[in-house]
Amino acid sequence: MPWWIYVYVVLFGLVIGSFLNVCIHRIPQGQSIVRPRSRCPYCNHLIRAWENIPLVSYALLRGRCSQCHARISWVYPAVEALTAGVFYLLFRKYEFGAAFWLNALFFSLLIALVFIDLFHRILPDVLTKGGTLVGFLLVPLQSPEFFTKPATTWIGDMIAARYLDSLLGIALGGGLLWVVAKLYFMIKKIEGMGLGDVKMMMTIGAFLGWRFAWLTIFLGSLVGAFVGIAFIYLSGRDRLYELPFGTFLGVAAIAATLWGAPLIHWYFSLL
Ligand SMILES: [Zn+2]
Structure with a gap:
C-alpha cells in the first residue's frame, strides 16, 4: 500500500x-x-x-x-x-478487506462504550442491544475472503459457520458474565456488575465469535484486576464495584480483534 x-x-x-x-x-x-x-x-x-x-x-x-x-x-x-x-x-x-470496515464500526461502538462507562457508569441499550443485532447480521464480513474470492460453494458454508460462531459468542459471552454478576450479587449483596456489562459482552461475542469473546473476558478481567489492585492500594478502599468494567471489556475487545490469534498462540506456548 x-x-x-x-x-x-x-x-x-x-x-x-x-x-x-x-x-x-x-x-x-x-x-x-x-x-x-x-x-x-x-x-x-x-x-x-x-x-x-x-x-x-x-x-x-x-x-x-x-x-x-x-x-x-x-x-x-x-x-x-x-x-x-x-x-x-x-x-x-x-x-481494504470487508473486515476492515466491519471492525472499524465495531471499534467505534467500543470506544463510545468505553468512555460513556468511564464517565457515567452506564452502557446505553441503544449501543449494546443495537450493536449485538448489527454485529450478528454483518458477521460474515469477518471472513478475509469475503469480496475477494469468487463466490462459489464455499460462501454458503462460510456464512453458516460465521453465524453459528456469532450465536455461540453471544451466548457464551453474555451467559458467562450473567452468571458472574448473579454470583457476585449473592455473595456481596452489591450490584457489582450490571446487565449493561452482560449486554456489552453479547455485542462483543456477536462481532468476534466465541473464541475471542472468551479471550476478551480473560483479558478484561486481567486488566480489571490490575487496575482494581492499584485502586485499592492508592485509595485504601475496597470498592471494586465502582470500577467501570465495560471500559476494561472494551479495551480487551480491541486487543482481541487486533492481536487475538498471536495472543492465544503465545498463551498456549507458555503451558
Ligand atoms: Zn466558552
Missing part, C-alpha cells in the same frame, strides 16, 4: 473520532447526535467550523474555548487520536 493511503485512513479515524465525541457526550443525556450544532457548555458559544477540526483546533485553541477561555476536556483530542490509532492498526491488518 502506498503511504498516502495510510494518511487517509488516519484522517478518516480522526473524523469518526470527532463524531464519537458527540455520541459520548450526548447519548447518556438522551440527546440527538445529529442536531443541534455543538456549543461551549460554559458560555453557550456556537462552535464554528474551524474550531471543530479534530486535534488541530484543540492545539490552535490551546485547549480553551475561543470566547470564555474555559478549559476544553482532554477527552476530545484523546478520543480522536485513539480512534485514528486503532483504525490505522486495523487497516494494517485487513487493508
Whole structure:
C-alpha cells in the first residue's frame, strides 16, 4: 500500500473520532447526535467550523474555548487520536478487506462504550442491544475472503459457520458474565456488575465469535484486576464495584480483534 493511503485512513479515524465525541457526550443525556450544532457548555458559544477540526483546533485553541477561555476536556483530542490509532492498526491488518470496515464500526461502538462507562457508569441499550443485532447480521464480513474470492460453494458454508460462531459468542459471552454478576450479587449483596456489562459482552461475542469473546473476558478481567489492585492500594478502599468494567471489556475487545490469534498462540506456548 502506498503511504498516502495510510494518511487517509488516519484522517478518516480522526473524523469518526470527532463524531464519537458527540455520541459520548450526548447519548447518556438522551440527546440527538445529529442536531443541534455543538456549543461551549460554559458560555453557550456556537462552535464554528474551524474550531471543530479534530486535534488541530484543540492545539490552535490551546485547549480553551475561543470566547470564555474555559478549559476544553482532554477527552476530545484523546478520543480522536485513539480512534485514528486503532483504525490505522486495523487497516494494517485487513487493508481494504470487508473486515476492515466491519471492525472499524465495531471499534467505534467500543470506544463510545468505553468512555460513556468511564464517565457515567452506564452502557446505553441503544449501543449494546443495537450493536449485538448489527454485529450478528454483518458477521460474515469477518471472513478475509469475503469480496475477494469468487463466490462459489464455499460462501454458503462460510456464512453458516460465521453465524453459528456469532450465536455461540453471544451466548457464551453474555451467559458467562450473567452468571458472574448473579454470583457476585449473592455473595456481596452489591450490584457489582450490571446487565449493561452482560449486554456489552453479547455485542462483543456477536462481532468476534466465541473464541475471542472468551479471550476478551480473560483479558478484561486481567486488566480489571490490575487496575482494581492499584485502586485499592492508592485509595485504601475496597470498592471494586465502582470500577467501570465495560471500559476494561472494551479495551480487551480491541486487543482481541487486533492481536487475538498471536495472543492465544503465545498463551498456549507458555503451558
Ligand atoms: Zn466558552
